[in-house]
Amino acid sequence: MKYFKYLVVGIFFGIIMYKSEAASWFRIYEMFKFGSFHMYGIIGSAVLLGVIGVQIIKRKNIKTYKGGEMALEPKDKSVVRYLLGGFLFGLGWALAGACPGPMYVLVGAGFPSMLIVIAAAVLGTFVYGVIKDKLPH
Numbered sequence: 831m832k833y834f835k836y837l838v839v840g841i842f843f844g845i846i847m848y849k850s851e852a853a854s855w856f857r858i859y860e861m862f863k864f865g866s867f868h869m870y871g872i873i874g875s876a877v878l879l880g881v882i883g884v885q886i887i888k889r890k891n892i893k894t895y896k897g898g899e900m901a902l903e904p905k906d907k908s909v910v911r912y913l914l915g916g917f918l919f920g921l922g923w924a925l926a927g928a929c930p931g932p933m934y935v936l937v938g939a940g941f942p943s944m945l946i947v948i949a950a951a952v953l954g955t956f957v958y959g960v961i962k963d964k965l966p967h
Contacts, residue, residue, distance in 0.1 A: 847935045848935050848938075848939055850872060851868065852869065852932060853936050853939065858924075858927055858928065884902065926947045926950075933948050
């Protein structure tokens, strides 16, 4: 019962993603061809809301649900790692037709072939975890 609220929020989020066509392969393809503003608008509004949310957390000194301090660690300053990571993420996104969130939405929407993409994503994450210490961070 403890995780029921997370399941409800996840299902609600999935419905929103599906109805807004954020999980649509066509919309993602259209975005990568710079054919429509639809996905850029969704991503841009998410970034804007995230920035506003973080600023509210910082200025109001909002605590965690357990009463602890929110700790937002600054990211390392490195252009190469973010360019390479972004390139690989975007390449995988373009090849699969979905980023990690919509992959699960698409399985729930009746596209079982996305299970292959999810398995590949999990495998890639596992491989990264294994070789992470050997990579130049």
